[in-house]
Amino acid sequence: MADLRVTVAGVDFSNPLIAASGTFGFGREYNEFYSLSVLGGISSKGITLKERLGNPPPRIAEAPGCMLNAIGLQNPGVDYFIQHDLPWLKQQGTVVIANIAGNTPEEYCAMAEKLSHTDVDMLEMNISCPNVKEGGVQFGTSCMGVEQITAAVRRHCTKPLMVKLSPNVTDIGDIAAAAEAGGADAISMINTLTGMRIDIQTRRPIIRNNTGGVSGPSLLPIAVRMIWQAYQRVKIPIVGMGGISSWKDAVELMLAGSTALQIGTVFFSNPYAPIEITEGLNRYLDENGIASVTELTGQMIPWEN
Amino acid sequence: MKFDVKTCRIISKQNIAADTYDFTLFADKLAQLAQPGQFVHIQVPGKTLRRPISICDADKENGTLRIVFQIRGEGTEILSRLKPDDTMNILAPLGHGYEIKDTAKKVLLAGGGIGVPPLLYLAKQYGANATVLLGFRSKDFVILEQDFLQAGCRVIVATDDGTYGHHGMVTDCIDGLAFEEMFACGPEPMLKALAQVANRRGTPLQVSLEERMACGVGACLGCACKTKREETQDETYSHVCKDGPVFDYRKIVF
Numbered sequence: 271m272a273d274l275r276v277t278v279a280g281v282d283f284s285n286p287l288i289a290a291s292g293t294f295g296f297g298r299e300y301n302e303f304y305s306l307s308v309l310g311g312i313s314s315k316g317i318t319l320k321e322r323l324g325n326p327p328p329r330i331a332e333a334p335g336c337m338l339n340a341i342g343l344q345n346p347g348v349d350y351f352i353q354h355d356l357p358w359l360k361q362q363g364t365v366v367i368a369n370i371a372g373n374t375p376e377e378y379c380a381m382a383e384k385l386s387h388t389d390v391d392m393l394e395m396n397i398s399c400p401n402v403k404e405g406g407v408q409f410g411t412s413c414m415g416v417e418q419i420t421a422a423v424r425r426h427c428t429k430p431l432m433v434k435l436s437p438n439v440t441d442i443g444d445i446a447a448a449a450e451a452g453g454a455d456a457i458s459m460i461n462t463l464t465g466m467r468i469d470i471q472t473r474r475p476i477i478r479n480n481t482g483g484v485s486g487p488s489l490l491p492i493a494v495r496m497i498w499q500a501y502q503r504v505k506i507p508i509v510g511m512g513g514i515s516s517w518k519d520a521v522e523l524m525l526a527g528s529t530a531l532q533i534g535t536v537f538f539s540n541p542y543a544p545i546e547i548t549e550g551l552n553r554y555l556d557e558n559g560i561a562s563v564t565e566l567t568g569q570m571i572p573w574e575n
Numbered sequence: 576m577k578f579d580v581k582t583c584r585i586i587s588k589q590n591i592a593a594d595t596y597d598f599t600l601f602a603d604k605l606a607q608l609a610q611p612g613q614f615v616h617i618q619v620p621g622k623t624l625r626r627p628i629s630i631c632d633a634d635k636e637n638g639t640l641r642i643v644f645q646i647r648g649e650g651t652e653i654l655s656r657l658k659p660d661d662t663m664n665i666l667a668p669l670g671h672g673y674e675i676k677d678t679a680k681k682v683l684l685a686g687g688g689i690g691v692p693p694l695l696y697l698a699k700q701y702g703a704n705a706t707v708l709l710g711f712r713s714k715d716f717v718i719l720e721q722d723f724l725q726a727g728c729r730v731i732v733a734t735d736d737g738t739y740g741h742h743g744m745v746t747d748c749i750d751g752l753a754f755e756e757m758f759a760c761g762p763e764p765m766l767k768a769l770a771q772v773a774n775r776r777g778t779p780l781q782v783s784l785e786e787r788m789a790c791g792v793g794a795c796l797g798c799a800c801k802t803k804r805e806e807t808q809d810e811t812y813s814h815v816c817k818d819g820p821v822f823d824y825r826k827i828v829f
Contacts, residue, residue: 292795293790293794293795294794295793295794295795295796299790299792299793299794299817300792300794302576302577302578302792303579303580315796323810323811323812324796324799324812325799326799326801327786327787327798327799327800327801327812328786328787329787329796329797329798329799330624330787330788330789330797330798331787332622332623332624332650335623336623337623337624337789339789339795339797341795341796341797341799344796344799344812476787486623487623535623537790537794538623538624538625538789538790538791538795539618539622539623539624539625540580540618541580541666541792542580
């Protein structure tokens with residue numbers, strides 16, 4: 271048995287696998303399959319200051335090796351989360367991360383303040399949601415925007431603060447560095463890539479929001495590249511995600527520079543994925559004589575060109 | 576356990592109408608959990624998302640589930656090529672099915688096209704107390720008529736083009752029928768017309784909805800449908816996979 275424990279921004283995880291925000295609700299549904307303690311952590315569905323109803327349907331489309339979604343941050347609001355979901359989540363034996371999204375910097379700060387007074391373990395700031403009209407990704411696509419909002423939320427947040435980065439940018443390294451400069455304790459990446467599909471009979475986009483966020487196995491190589499680029503620019507830990515569907519993908523993202531990982535879309539085809547990936551990781555580490563999963567982080571050997 | 580993932584052997588397969596396939600799977604304990612109106616979420620080799628297919632019938636004793644689906648796209652096309660002794664990986668039984676209160680009551684079941692299959696397992700609970708209205712595009716698409724007759728139900732078939740049964744809509748056939756409750760699954764115009772009947776007669780109506788779906792268990796919030804909150808009547812979004820697929824029609828914003 272290799273040691274699967276990892277630490278991100280001072281928070282200890284029993285293994286590197288964290289359920290990615292938006293794919294796992296507030297955990298109750300997948301608790302029907304297994305104890306949530308099989309996961310190192312859970313990042314909650316994106317929470318906003320007030321309740322949001324989300325986008326009109328259809329919200330989902332499929333494409334080869336991936337899917338698109340435009341849920342539009344449907345959630346009951348931060349106060350409801352703190353009252354009804356957080357106490358339950360905290361009893362499940364896993365790290366609880368609150369994913370927050372705002373329309374304005376003031377909203378992010380207000381949520382950070384409220385959550386700082388709870389026993390949530392960590393905050394993940396979503397400045398990369400592509401599916402809402404205001405806020406979200408608009409803060410996440412310029413270095414100045416990322417640094418300013420991170421610094422602002424940092425001042426209102428006493429919890430470890432992770433910033434979730436958008437891949438819809440020209441230079442992910444610059445963006446990662448901006449988050450670090452703003453005072454982030456960790457970064458998580460990558461959120462979905464913006465995409466679109468069209469019904470060729472009706473000539474309408476399949477998704478009612480027109481565009482949606484692309485996720486799933488085909489994102490893996492993009493995530494590997496971007497994590498590698500970010501890893502070279504920042505000292506803070508990277509929580510890597512994008513297209514993980516097997517333990518091999520998990521190893522790749524660790525080697526590219528991840529300290530921990532998030533898995534998401536794979537839940538939809540295989541609810542038991544976290545158990546299978548953890549077992550596979552363990553086997554890989556044992557077979558290669560690696561004592562701790564932390565020894566993988568950033569250990570890819572790039573070609574000298 | 577409410578539901579689980581299982582790799583099921585295909586026991587039988589039949590092409591029962593144009594582009595329409597009838598599969599029976601050995602689902603063991605999952606068949607015993609199945610309620611009328613629930614669905615199975617099927618993994619499709621090579622696809623990122625599962626495909627939700629309604630449960631047509633369940634044999635608790637033999638542990639089998641029957642599903643009937645039409646080829647709608649690549650996913651269902653791939654599933655339709657599977658053969659007996661191949662396997663299907665299912666996540667089942669999912670969703671909130673039809674609520675059955677009193678099977679001694681006279682009920683009306685109305686199905687349109689590929690909305691017909693989920694009504695069979697329900698009809699079997701009511702037997703001779705069920706009148707079943709089945710609507711199809713044309714004679715080539717008529718399915719499950721014999722199964723409903725074998726369940727002891729009274730069956731009325733309608734086709735859009737008049738090639739079989741009544742020429743017109745299932746809703747044309749309702750006047751003069753006596754029933755205390757209605758159950759439906761089919762295209763939205765049919766459900767809307769039935770909602771008007773329910774309003775006029777003051778009869779309860781449960782409808783089964785369809786939406787593009789991802790997780791199937793209520794976590795991702797992808798399969799939204801517009802509904803009214805019970806307390807305030809404000810509009811909100813419910814989810815077909817967990818809150819439905821079957822809803823009280825008064826909750827739906829058509």
